[in-house]
Amino acid sequence: MSWHALEEELARARDAGRSATLWWRDDDAAQPTREVKRLLALSRAADIPVALAVVPLAAVPELFADLTACVLMHGTDHRNRAAAGEKKTEFPAAEADVEALRRLRQARERLAMLAGAAFLPVLAPPWNRIRRSLVPRLPGLGLHGLSGFGDRGEKVPGVVEINTHVDIIDWHGTRAFIGDDPALRGLISHIVANTGEPIGVLTHHAVHDEAAWTFLARLYERTRRHGARWAEARSLFPASG
Numbered sequence: 377m378s379w380h381a382l383e384e385e386l387a388r389a390r391d392a393g394r395s396a397t398l399w400w401r402d403d404d405a406a407q408p409t410r411e412v413k414r415l416l417a418l419s420r421a422a423d424i425p426v427a428l429a430v431v432p433l434a435a436v437p438e439l440f441a442d443l444t445a446c447v448l449m450h451g452t453d454h455r456n457r458a459a460a461g462e463k464k465t466e467f468p469a470a471e472a473d474v475e476a477l478r479r480l481r482q483a484r485e486r487l488a489m490l491a492g493a494a495f496l497p498v499l500a501p502p503w504n505r506i507r508r509s510l511v512p513r514l515p516g517l518g519l520h521g522l523s524g525f526g527d528r529g530e531k532v533p534g535v536v537e538i539n540t541h542v543d544i545i546d547w548h549g550t551r552a553f554i555g556d557d558p559a560l561r562g563l564i565s566h567i568v569a570n571t572g573e574p575i576g577v578l579t580h581h582a583v584h585d586e587a588a589w590t591f592l593a594r595l596y597e598r599t600r601r602h603g604a605r606w607a608e609a610r611s612l613f614p615a616s617g
C-alpha cells in the first residue's frame with residue numbers, strides 16, 4: 377500500500393464532502409523523557425494535537441511543566457493483574473469492582489492535580505482493556521470519557537467512547553514500527569469504511585524506532601496537505617468538559 381493510495385482516498389473523501397477526521401493518542405507517558413520531548417516537538421512542528429495518555433501513579437510533576445498536549449488517564453499504575461490464561465489487563469475478572477474503583481478514584485485525583493487544565497477526565501486503559509461492568513461507574517468517579525482500540529462497546533450514559541484504530545507498533549513481532557504498508561492499509565480501510573467516527577492513530581513513544589518517527593512526520597504532512605482534519609481530544613469528548 378502506497379502513500380499515493382492514501383492521498384487518492386483522502387481526495388475522494390474530500391471531493392465527496394466527507395473529509396477524513398483523525399486524532400492522535402500516545403500511551404505510557406510518566407516522565408519527561410527524551411522520547412516524550414521528541415513526541416511533543418513533533419506535535420508542535422506538524423501542528424497536530426496529541427492526546428498524551430499518562431500513567432497517574434507513576435507520573436512526575438516535571439512532565440507537566442509547560443505541557444501543551446491534552447492529558448488522558450492511562451489506567452492507574454499500568455500493572456498487569458491478569459490471571460493465568462487471561463490477556464494483560466489492569467482490571468482482571470477476579471478483582472472486585474470496589475477495589476478497581478478505589479484505584480481509579482485515587483489515580484484520577486492525583487492526575488487531575490498534577491496536570492491541571494491539561495487534564496481531560498478520559499480513561500484510556502492500559503492494553504485497551506477494561507471490564508465493561510466498570511464503565512457505567514466511571515461518571516461517579518468524575519471520568520466521562522473512555523478510549524480503547526477498535527470497535528466501540530455498547531453506549532453507556534454519561535460516557536463518551538472514542539477509540540483508536542491504527543496502532544503503528546508490531547506488538548506480536550518486532551515490537552517496533554509495523555511498517556508503512558500495514559499502517560497505510562489500516563488507515564485507508566477506515567477512511568473507506570466511513571463510519572463517521574474519528575479515526576484514531578495510536579502511538580507509543582517509548583518504543584519508536586527511527587522508521588516510526590519518519591512515518592509519523594510524513595503522515596502528518598501528507599494528510600494535512602490532502603484535506604484530512606486532525607481533531608483535538610478536547611473537541612472529541614464534549615462530556616468531559
